[in-house]
Amino acid sequence: MRQLLIIGIGAGDPDFITMQAIKALNRVDVFLIPDKGDEKQALKQLRLDICDRYVEREFSWREFCVPKRESEGDYKANVAQWHAEIAEAYERLLTEVPEDGVAGLLVWGDPSLYDSTLRIVDSLKERGRVAFEHEVIPGITAVQVLAAKHRIPLNRIGEPVLVTTGRKLAQGWPSEVETVVVMLDGELAFTKIDPTGLEIFWGAHLGTPSEVLVSGDLAAVADEIVEKRARSRAENGWVMDTYLIRRT
Numbered sequence: 001m002r003q004l005l006i007i008g009i010g011a012g013d014p015d016f017i018t019m020q021a022i023k024a025l026n027r028v029d030v031f032l033i034p035d036k037g038d039e040k041q042a043l044k045q046l047r048l049d050i051c052d053r054y055v056e057r058e059f060s061w062r063e064f065c066v067p068k069r070e071s072e073g074d075y076k077a078n079v080a081q082w083h084a085e086i087a088e089a090y091e092r093l094l095t096e097v098p099e100d101g102v103a104g105l106l107v108w109g110d111p112s113l114y115d116s117t118l119r120i121v122d123s124l125k126e127r128g129r130v131a132f133e134h135e136v137i138p139g140i141t142a143v144q145v146l147a148a149k150h151r152i153p154l155n156r157i158g159e160p161v162l163v164t165t166g167r168k169l170a171q172g173w174p175s176e177v178e179t180v181v182v183m184l185d186g187e188l189a190f191t192k193i194d195p196t197g198l199e200i201f202w203g204a205h206l207g208t209p210s211e212v213l214v215s216g217d218l219a220a221v222a223d224e225i226v227e228k229r230a231r232s233r234a235e236n237g238w239v240m241d242t243y244l245i246r247r248t
């Protein structure tokens with residue numbers, strides 16, 4: 001039976017790869033490499049660099065263009081449509097993998113967190129047009145890297161942490177939570193909430209040579225983060241940032 005290995009590659013530094021991931025990488029015959037356009041060329045290159053660095057056997061790779069998500073209209077319907085289009089791309093590529101072959105998908109960070117690969121793979125299984133078994137190999141998430149770089153635990157003793165998106169935080173501080181980790185924030189949501197009594201631990205391009213870290217009282221450092229984020233985007237052509245905000 002065809003195998004599909006979904007391998008978490010860590011969020012930034014190629015040294016984040018685990019021993020289990022290296023073993024899995026060395027089972028793969030064909031890597032399926034997404035191409036998300038110019039802005040994400042660096043991420044594509046990083047995946048290829050990981051293959052070159054860790055794979056000690058012959059392998060090939062197939063690039064596929066990731067369709068663009070419609071930004072106008074209903075968000076959830078657009079995401080569902082987008083996932084269906086990606087599922088079709090996976091299906092086409094998987095049918096080209098020999099029936100006893102192993103395909104690999106390298107997922108940024110860990111596949112369990114704000115990544116739809118596993119949902120898309122489940123939908124492929126449901127459609128049942130291509131037979132395969134799949135395995136998931138965990139990776140180090142941007143959230144773990146953020147905590148390590150700032151040398152902080154994520155939670156206060158016995159307290160929960162909410163991991164959410166910039167879009168959600170912009171709607172207001174979630175009730176009954178003291179600590180929030182924010183990902184996928186294209187709208188500087190930390191500037192849209194009341195900063196009183198909040199501290200922030202922010203990081204962009206974590207684990208890469210372009211890494212930037214800022215921490216402090218939100219009111220005091222918000223402008224510095226906005227400025228450093230803009231500069232980082234200008235210098236790199238794109239920016240990925242994650243932050244933790246908690247009540248002081």
Ligand SMILES: C[S@@+](CC[C@H](N)C(=O)[O-])C[C@H]1O[C@@H](n2cnc3c(N)ncnc32)[C@H](O)[C@@H]1O
Nearest residue numbers: 011012109110141142183184205206240241242
């Ligand atoms: C689509 S999610 C993928 C998360 C990934 N699966 C993980 O485990 O970290 C992309 C978001 O992750 C965060 N992120 C990923 N890599 C990052 C990095 N190296 N530095 C800062 N944030 C990062 C950013 O919030 C970005 O918008």
